[in-house]
Structure formats: structure tokens, C-alpha cells
Amino acid sequence: MNKVILVGRLAQDPEVRYTQTGKAVASFSLAVNRYAGQGQTEADFIPIVAWEKLAEICGNNLTKGQRILIEGRLTIRSYEANDGQKRRVAEVIAQNMEFLEKKQSHSSAESTGGNSFDAKSFGKEVFPEEEIPF
Structure with missing residues (x-):
């Protein structure tokens, strides 16, 4: 099984290009x-x-510095560089991505990952018996 799960911060903004057939490809470092x-x-x-x-x-x-989770597979490929040398590169092909925090903002709720809630309102919403979702 070839499965990689990584949590980290973006080292730079993703670079998006398009192949000759129109497929989008993004590359970045984590x-x-x-x-x-x-x-x-x-x-x-x-x-x-x-x-x-x-x-x-x-x-x-x-964006650069954002914390994310990447799930994918490890691949190692070979290519010939401009100087004629044969090179090998290992990279993760992303299959799933999760945001662990929103883009940087000055709002305190967003800077904590958007995971804040008002504790006073917890449990206030009560469903009638016929509307219970299970």
C-alpha cells in the first residue's frame, strides 16, 4: 500500500500550470x-x-504559511536535466487536502482556525421528536 499523510505549512504559494491537453497541475512544497x-x-x-x-x-x-493536511501517494520519477544528467525526484501526488486553518486574517475567530463557538448558545436548539435526524 502506498499512502502518505502529511501535516505542515506551505513553503510557498502553489504554482498552477496547465498541460497541453488542458489539465491543471499545481506544485508546491510542504x-x-x-x-x-x-x-x-x-x-x-x-x-x-x-x-x-x-x-x-x-x-x-x-497561501504561503498556511497549515494543511495532504493525503496522497509517494512517487519517484526520473528525468533528464538540461545538462544531460539523469535525475530522480521523489514527490507526493495529492489525492485529498484539508484546511487546518483559514487564510491569515486579523479576526480572532479566523486566526484560531475558525473553530470558535459561543458556549452560551450550546444546547439551545432542541428538535421536536419527529425531526430528530437519526
């Missing part, structure tokens, strides 16, 4: 922290590639 010993962490910069609708969503909604 900075993922890892434990480096003695309470230290280091970042690995993982190249991510998204295709078609997901590529357009990434291009329209993601």
Missing part, C-alpha cells in the same frame, strides 16, 4: 516538522503535486 533530538525539531520540505480539480482548489485557496 514544510513538515520532525523531531531532531534533544527537544529540537527540523523541517523537511516535501514537494507536492496536485492534478485537475484539486490543483485548481489549491491554487485558488492556499
Whole structure:
């Protein structure tokens, strides 16, 4: 099974291009922290590639520094560079993406990931018995 799940921050804004057949492709790097010993962490910069609708969503909604979760598969491909050298690159082909925080904003509700609620209103909405959703 080839499945990768990464949580990190965008190292740069996604770059969206279109193939000759019109398919959208977005590429960006995800900075993922890892434990480096003695309470230290280091970042690995993982190249991510998204295709078609997901590529357009990434291009329209993601910005540098935003925290996201990427689910996909690892692929290793070879290509010949301009200097004639054969190169190999490992990248994650994104199949699913989740926003872990909204774009940066000055609003306190949005800067906390939009996960705030009014505790005073909790439990106020009561459904009549015939409208219970289960």
C-alpha cells in the first residue's frame, strides 16, 4: 500500500500550470516538522503535486504559511536535466487536502482556525421528536 499523510505549512504559494491537453497541475512544497533530538525539531520540505480539480482548489485557496493536511501517494520519477544528467525526484501526488486553518486574517475567530463557538448558545436548539435526524 502506498499512502502518505502529511501535516505542515506551505513553503510557498502553489504554482498552477496547465498541460497541453488542458489539465491543471499545481506544485508546491510542504514544510513538515520532525523531531531532531534533544527537544529540537527540523523541517523537511516535501514537494507536492496536485492534478485537475484539486490543483485548481489549491491554487485558488492556499497561501504561503498556511497549515494543511495532504493525503496522497509517494512517487519517484526520473528525468533528464538540461545538462544531460539523469535525475530522480521523489514527490507526493495529492489525492485529498484539508484546511487546518483559514487564510491569515486579523479576526480572532479566523486566526484560531475558525473553530470558535459561543458556549452560551450550546444546547439551545432542541428538535421536536419527529425531526430528530437519526
